Amino acid sequence: MNIKILIIEDEVAIRDMVRFALESAGFSLMEAGDAREAEQQIARHIPNLILLDWMLPGLSGVDYVKQLKQKVLTRDIPIIMLTAKAEEDNKIKGLEVGADDYITKPFSPRELIARIKTILRRSLLITPDGIIHVDDLHLDTNTHQVTIKDRSIELAPIEYKLLYFLMTHQDRIYSREQLLDHVWGRENYIDERTVDVQIRRLRNQLKPEGYDIYIKTVHGTGYQFIRKPT
């Protein structure tokens, strides 16, 4: 596995620690201390994934994400933000401008590696025609149509977004709070129970062919989309 991960972080000791952890897990590391150095690195090799510190000297994390998303060469590279807890608003902003996930410092390298693997798996999941397949469940990312076998399913926009998120983050458990951040985003004056309601509605839509069981409730923690339900 020669997956290249670019870390953009100004604290050298954090870069070294992440290098140690990720190389132990079999990843190959590229390093940069700011956006300018990152551009030099990317010119040499396109990384498979970017870890981006929020508070950078010079061009900020948010602004750099926007820049990456504007260029054909880099717009499909998945990005995980490294944030500090004080920057609550920023993490939503980050997701809005196109970052794929975030992790708060101090973070567990184990957790970071798990998120990296999930995201990498997702970028391999979407077929060239833009459709995600899980057994007979098909989600078309272009038309936003969802079909099971031949039956086309009518989903409300938030149900689609929720299903899309779950299908692109398979096998990982997400809390209600995390689902609110990722799916509902900034409109976050919403009760966590709304998540439960939408999950129930979504399951109802998937029930006729028995696909409701792909969305699992993990008591005390949250929800999970499992690829091979028993």
Add this chain to the structure above:
Amino acid sequence: MNHNMQKLLATLPDPVVKHIQHLERMRQDFVANVSHELRTPLTVIHGYLETLLDQHNYDTTSLQKIFLQMQQQTLRMENLIEDLLLLAHLEEHENEEIDNNSKKIVVTDLLKTISNEAKELSGELNHHIQLKIENNLSLIGYEDELRSLFSNIVFNAVKYTPARGNITIEWYHDEKNRGIFKVIDTGIGMAKEHIPRITERFYRVDKARSRDSGGTGLGLAIAKHVLLRHHGELTIESEPGAGSTFTCIFPSEISVVIKSS
């Protein structure tokens, strides 16, 4: 701020309310800043320990470097805590008269030591560090605090001056018999708007220049409070690209010319 506090504030004059709100904001910022400064060292140490515990065959050469980094981060946290405690102590005793714990400090010796430390800190950057001091002039005050004050200002000059730049450390008395400590550097300087804020706790002119400077962010806040404790004042002049001058003025009451015997 809770409901009772709000009700109380409604009964107070406007300037008092504004001041209390200012203090509240400062307190919140302070907590956020301290947490932030502790976060990086903890991220490094937590990360290494977790990964090492998951592994079972350690490569001994990598271990040495890892332990060194963890130790550096621990030191960083210790320095932060030291500075926080010093600052708390200084603020607590701010308005007192200089008491019996004070001594006559031979400033010459103190500055010579600090100058040597500065040369070490400078290392390969080879700053030209010059001492222009009046040997017979001493201060009545608290030695540890004065050491912090002088070294913070001198080490900042080293950190923010490019290689082979000039740093001049002066100590003399003026026409009013006040003790003057002055550090002049040919460093990167700072824009006018930063000068009034530079002694705030954790204030950084910008992140790029403070990166890896090894400081806690509290050095100038400590310097300011040490000066207040000695009833002195601090003035700062600076020009971006040209350099800075930090001047500490000590009252004549505590600036003593030793008569040579």
